[in-house]
Amino acid sequence: MSIATADFGTSGPEAGARSEDYLWTLNFGPQHPATHTTLRIVLKLDGERVVDAMPEMGYLHSGFEKLGEHLTFNQYVTVTDRMNYISPMANNVAWHHAVETLLGIELTPRCAYIRTIIAELARISDHLLSNGAVGLDTGAFTFFLYAFYQREVIYDIFETLCGARFTNSYTRVGGVSQDFTPLVIEKIRSFLKTFPKTLEDMERLLTRNRIFVDRTKGVGVLTKEEAINRGATGPVARGSGVTRDLRKDEPYLAYGDLDFQVCCATAGDCYARYLVRMQEMRESLRLVAQALENLPAGDIDVSIDQRVARPTKQQVYSSIEGTISHFELSMANRGFEVPHEESYAAIEAPNGELGFYIAGDGNETAYRARCRPPSVLHFALFPQLIRGHTLSDVVAVLGSLNIIAAELDR
Amino acid sequence: MPSTPPSVDDVLAALTARVGSLETSVSRGQTRVVVPESLAFDAFAWLKEQGFDLLVDVTCVDYLEYKAAKHRYGLVYLLASTATNQRLTIRVFLDDPDPSTRSVVPLWKAANWLEREVWDLFGIRFTGHPDLRRLVMPEEFTAHPLRKDYPLQGRGERHNFPVLTRDHS
Numbered sequence: 052m053s054i055a056t057a058d059f060g061t062s063g064p065e066a067g068a069r070s071e072d073y074l075w076t077l078n079f080g081p082q083h084p085a086t087h088t089t090l091r092i093v094l095k096l097d098g099e100r101v102v103d104a105m106p107e108m109g110y111l112h113s114g115f116e117k118l119g120e121h122l123t124f125n126q127y128v129t130v131t132d133r134m135n136y137i138s139p140m141a142n143n144v145a146w147h148h149a150v151e152t153l154l155g156i157e158l159t160p161r162c163a164y165i166r167t168i169i170a171e172l173a174r175i176s177d178h179l180l181s182n183g184a185v186g187l188d189t190g191a192f193t194f195f196l197y198a199f200y201q202r203e204v205i206y207d208i209f210e211t212l213c214g215a216r217f218t219n220s221y222t223r224v225g226g227v228s229q230d231f232t233p234l235v236i237e238k239i240r241s242f243l244k245t246f247p248k249t250l251e252d253m254e255r256l257l258t259r260n261r262i263f264v265d266r267t268k269g270v271g272v273l274t275k276e277e278a279i280n281r282g283a284t285g286p287v288a289r290g291s292g293v294t295r296d297l298r299k300d301e302p303y304l305a306y307g308d309l310d311f312q313v314c315c316a317t318a319g320d321c322y323a324r325y326l327v328r329m330q331e332m333r334e335s336l337r338l339v340a341q342a343l344e345n346l347p348a349g350d351i352d353v354s355i356d357q358r359v360a361r362p363t364k365q366q367v368y369s370s371i372e373g374t375i376s377h378f379e380l381s382m383a384n385r386g387f388e389v390p391h392e393e394s395y396a397a398i399e400a401p402n403g404e405l406g407f408y409i410a411g412d413g414n415e416t417a418y419r420a421r422c423r424p425p426s427v428l429h430f431a432l433f434p435q436l437i438r439g440h441t442l443s444d445v446v447a448v449l450g451s452l453n454i455i456a457a458e459l460d461r
Numbered sequence: 462m463p464s465t466p467p468s469v470d471d472v473l474a475a476l477t478a479r480v481g482s483l484e485t486s487v488s489r490g491q492t493r494v495v496v497p498e499s500l501a502f503d504a505f506a507w508l509k510e511q512g513f514d515l516l517v518d519v520t521c522v523d524y525l526e527y528k529a530a531k532h533r534y535g536l537v538y539l540l541a542s543t544a545t546n547q548r549l550t551i552r553v554f555l556d557d558p559d560p561s562t563r564s565v566v567p568l569w570k571a572a573n574w575l576e577r578e579v580w581d582l583f584g585i586r587f588t589g590h591p592d593l594r595r596l597v598m599p600e601e602f603t604a605h606p607l608r609k610d611y612p613l614q615g616r617g618e619r620h621n622f623p624v625l626t627r628d629h630s
């Protein structure tokens with residue numbers, strides 16, 4: 052492979068260092084416990100100090116966008132599960148949000164609230180893992196276990212809700228696959244009661260921990276201008292003082308009705324990103340609590356001639372209309388009407404702006420299903436953030452960017 | 462900055478005054494503008510000055526099998542403003558045999574990897590790009606898989622991938 056000898060084209064002024072013999076090259080990944088995912092970074096080191104880094108991706112590329120041109124809107128949701136696999140519910144919501152934008156479907160209030168709740172639970176589980184992993188990589192193993200235990204509780208909620216813990220495939224065009232049962236609501240309520248205690252414990256463990264603060268404060272600083280110019284979104288941008296949050300700026304689902312704050316920090320270092328994620332979990336808890344208490348009654352699916360929405364099993368077995376629409380959903384050209392249009396819609400996913408650009412051509416299959424993955428733009432930031440820091444900071448910076456390779460490569 | 466930011470329509474009117482009449486359309490509340498390839502870079506530079514400081518995405522659609530399409534490739538630039546939260550979609554259409562356009566990396570560094578991905582998957586060349594290499598496909602790959610004339614299951618390239626041995630990796 053020619054990667055090791057490839058030109059470090061992004062280095063710019065440091066290009067003169069290329070001829071220096073004392074620099075040595077370290078291959079970090081693609082299989083390394085601290086990358087957490089399958090990605091590769093070729094580091095140029097001067098002793099312990101990182102002179103330059105060249106991120107390399109594509110090890111998990113499996114053609115998700117090509118598949119999107121061959122799977123129907125409802126089938127493709129199973130593929131979105133596998134993009135950002137630490138918050139699959141948020142991907143489900145993002146995909147069908149984009150599809151419904153293209154088709155012009157208005158959700159029922161209950162469905163909008165349910166999707167808000169699961170998207171926020173997905174955000175909590177994402178932030179638990181990404182902050183937990185930062186802790187793990189900088190030596191705080193106990194913190195990671197506290198975080199991962201709470202992820203289990205969220206997995207249990209999702210399992211009770213839709214039968215799957217990990218690859219949920221929960222949403223459908225114009226609705227969701229299962230309604231909230233009293234048991235699900237009970238489990239979310241008990242999570243809301245117990246989680247703040249754990250969150251406090253976690254903060255006490257790490258937020259003022261000398262070792263952790265020393266390893267993350269002032270490391271990987273991203274300025275506000277750079278963050279915007281390089282397309283950072285989500286907690287990475289908010290850690291640098293960019294106040295952009297699509298939940299506030301372009302309220303979708305039920306976010307317009309709910310009271311929450313956008314969490315920002317100005318330092319732009321790994322510690323700031325950690326703080327933003329910790330605070331966002333508290334705001335997410337508030338959002339879930341509000342949405343759950345105000346959960347509207349009614350249908351979870353929109354009923355456009357009973358076409359877009361999947362009929363219930365009761366309807367399928369007891370009425371001719373239900374049976375017909377059940378079969379129509381699996382027949383070509385009998386489903387919903389797709390305009391010859393293109394549209395982009397994005398949600399504030401845990402990792403940043405997750406959007407889908409969909410071109411429709413009258414079929415139930417997208418003509419083009421482009422995923423705008425936040426991880427790609429964040430991984431491109433990496434050389435900028437690590438230059439001048441030491442080798443041990445690589446894992447801290449990488450963890451704070453929360454790169455998910457499956458979403459990176461698609 | 463003015464107290465009331467100019468609406469997208471005002472920005473478009475000013476853009477039209479600068480580069481000539483443009484084809485615009487609105488769908489689902491999203492404003493799209495088709496800019497000719499020769500004027501695209503100047504239009505982007507001007508739009509960036511007008512406050513569209515965030516390049517959300519650069520992607521492409523291959524219109525080979527699309528009904529009533531006039532051009533083969535349609536580049537999509539999604540712009541947004543972090544100050545006013547306005548969004549604007551710019552379309553640039555390209556055709557074979559040499560689909561290429563000027564890179565916007567000098568304006569937005571975010572375009573670096575996004576344009577690499579478009580080059581990788583669609584084979585559209587961005588002139589002036591600092592590092593136009595393949596992003597997700599292997600370097601040895603010769604096709605551009607998201608083109609519509611590329612089959613879903615590939616053309617058997619996997620069988621011809623070089624086998625890396627311990628001595629030659």
